[in-house]
Amino acid sequence: MSLAYLKTVAFFTSLALTLSLAACESFLDVQPRESVADNQTITDQKSAATALNGVYSALASGGYYGTSFQSIGYLGGDNIQWTGTQSQVQEFINHNVRADNSTISTVWSSIYVTINRANYVISKVPGVTDALLTEALRNQYVGEAYFLRALAYFDLARTFGGVPLVTEPTLTATSNQGLPRASQTETYAQVLRDLEEAELLLPNPSTVTTNDRYRATRKTVWALKARLYLYQGNWALAEDYATRLISDNTNYQLVTPFNAWFANSTRGTRESVFELFxxxxxxxxxxxxxxxxxxxxxxxxxxxxxxxxxxxxxxxxxxxxxxxxxxxxxxxxxxxxxxxxxxxxxxPSYIFRIAELYLIRAEARAQQGKLPAALTDLNAVRVRAGLAASSAATQAAVLLAIENERRLEFALEPHRWFDLARTSRATALFKDPLNNTAPLPASRLVLPIPISQLQVDRALIQNEGY
Incomplete structure (x- = not known):
């Protein structure tokens, strides 16, 4: 971690003490708000709840899902143009991102702030003694923190490749210096471990009377598992976990018309699996x-x-x-x-919609040769958008149709670049920024490690090609 990051953690740790003393609302009565976990403020049920809210606050921050991280998904694809003058933003569109790019530095630090806050909840909440912190509530808090850490590492892995895996609270300025980068495969394995923990701790859906679209639930875990398995090419499990949500049509539906999930200031519709408030x-x-x-x-x-x-x-x-x-x-x-x-x-910032689960399952089924079933899922999304059924007939045509559907279904959500990177289709669609007659090199499917991180920690090694 960089010195700037560690100073940020120290600042928010101090801030959290003030905020936790001032907090008077019940955890269940409020939406996520600014606060942070640390080993001094997590002493009872109320401070544990405040600490968990701090993880959500970091997730929703401007450096993460509030703006910067999502911009990588927008700008790296082929849907969006930049109308400003900052050359560092144009680097994403040109696929020539430099290690001194301020956006990637902000994203890296913001995601690790989220991870550190989750680490405090995971580490400290199990040891808290308070009659108000029941076993069920304790498991819920820790389970949510595991899910949020899983999402954070998933986003780091698909953006930068392998990253240092920090799973304990950062206590000093040198706590994590010298920690080598894990591989992307190892980072995804950490994501899965965290999701397995979260799934065990979070309440069984059959025992929950309401469907929360603003906090992590076991269903949210299933959504991220489906996405993770899609990225890993584990088609059977991607299909399985997507099916778990699609089958729950009491809680999740493709709402109609298409814009019913965001127009007229609506929020938390049955389209939504997880969105930020x-x-x-x-x-x-x-x-x-x-x-x-x-x-x-x-x-x-x-x-x-x-x-x-x-x-x-x-x-x-x-x-x-x-x-x-x-x-x-x-x-x-x-x-x-x-x-x-x-x-x-x-x-809201939309992290999972049921439309994505339909298209995940469609792609997973197509990859397994289940073309009629894949087309059924694809066409469910198309019909909701006012389109006729797809005429694709071969596996290659169905997969391309799904790719094109994702491009438009999530036109202003941060999927396009990551879709093209995970399938390596970006190498066919974009040119090498250093040689306009050659395809985009595979090394450009991940972004560079920020130079600010490399300068303070010699254990970090830059990605190939940067």
Missing amino acids: YNGTTEVNGHRGQWQPTANGGTRQWAPNEALVSLLTTAPNNAANGRTTLIAAVNGSSWYGNLYYRSPGSD
Whole structure:
């Protein structure tokens, strides 16, 4: 970890002590808010709850799902253009990200802050003695922390490849110096270990009377398992875990019309498996300012590119209340993204939607040669978007149809770059930034380790090609 990161941890540890003393609300009555876990503040049920809320707060921060991390998924694909002047942002679009890029430094540090807060909950909550902290509540808190740490390491692995695996609280400035990078395979194995722990600790869905879309549950664990197994090419298990959620059609459904899951300031619909809550005052989602035009109080620094606008505004993708509602235009010409539009910034950040589970299962089934079943899942998503059933007939055609469907279904969500990277399709679609006549090298499917990390810890080794 860098000195800057460790200072950040120390700052928030101090801040948490103040916040935990001031906290008076019941954990079950509040949405996640700013706080942090540490070994001094986790002493009873209330401080344990405050500490766990701090993990969610880090997850929702501007450096993580609040803005910066998601921008990697947007900008690295082929849907979005950058309208500003900062050359470091254009590096993602050009696939020429440098190790001194400020966004990757922010993302790395923000995700490790999330991990460190989760580590404190995992380490300290089991030892707390408080009659109010029942065994069921203790297991729930620790299970949620395991899930959040799993998600954090999953995001690090798919962005940077292998990373240092820190599973104990950071206590001093030198606690983690000299810790070597794990491989990407080893990092994904850590993700799975954490998910297995979370699944054991979180309540059985059959015993839960409500379906929480803002906090980790056993169903959220299944969603991440499905995504993890898809990335690893374990098609049978990806299909299995996706099916667990799709089959729960009491709680999860493809809502209609398409924009019913985000339009009209709605939140927490049956479309949602896991989304992050922002209240627009003390918890602000920074996406709106990046997407909305100046006429709406934004900067429109991210915008749909010509290719995406063309796809979404021409038949068959321009069905009323369909995916074309993801974008809008000022004076009919200046197009902008309209998924994040609430003022102030209280839009949710969407981490899992049931549509993704349908498309995960479709891809997993196609990879296993189950083409009719794959098409059934693909077409469920297409019909909801106002489209006719796919005419794909061969395995290759079905897989390409699923890829193209994911491109539009998640046009303004951070999937496109990671989809193209995990399948290595990016090497066919993009050019080598150093040689425009050659394909993008496979080494560019992960980003460089931030130079700020390499400078303070000689045990870290830079990714190949950077």
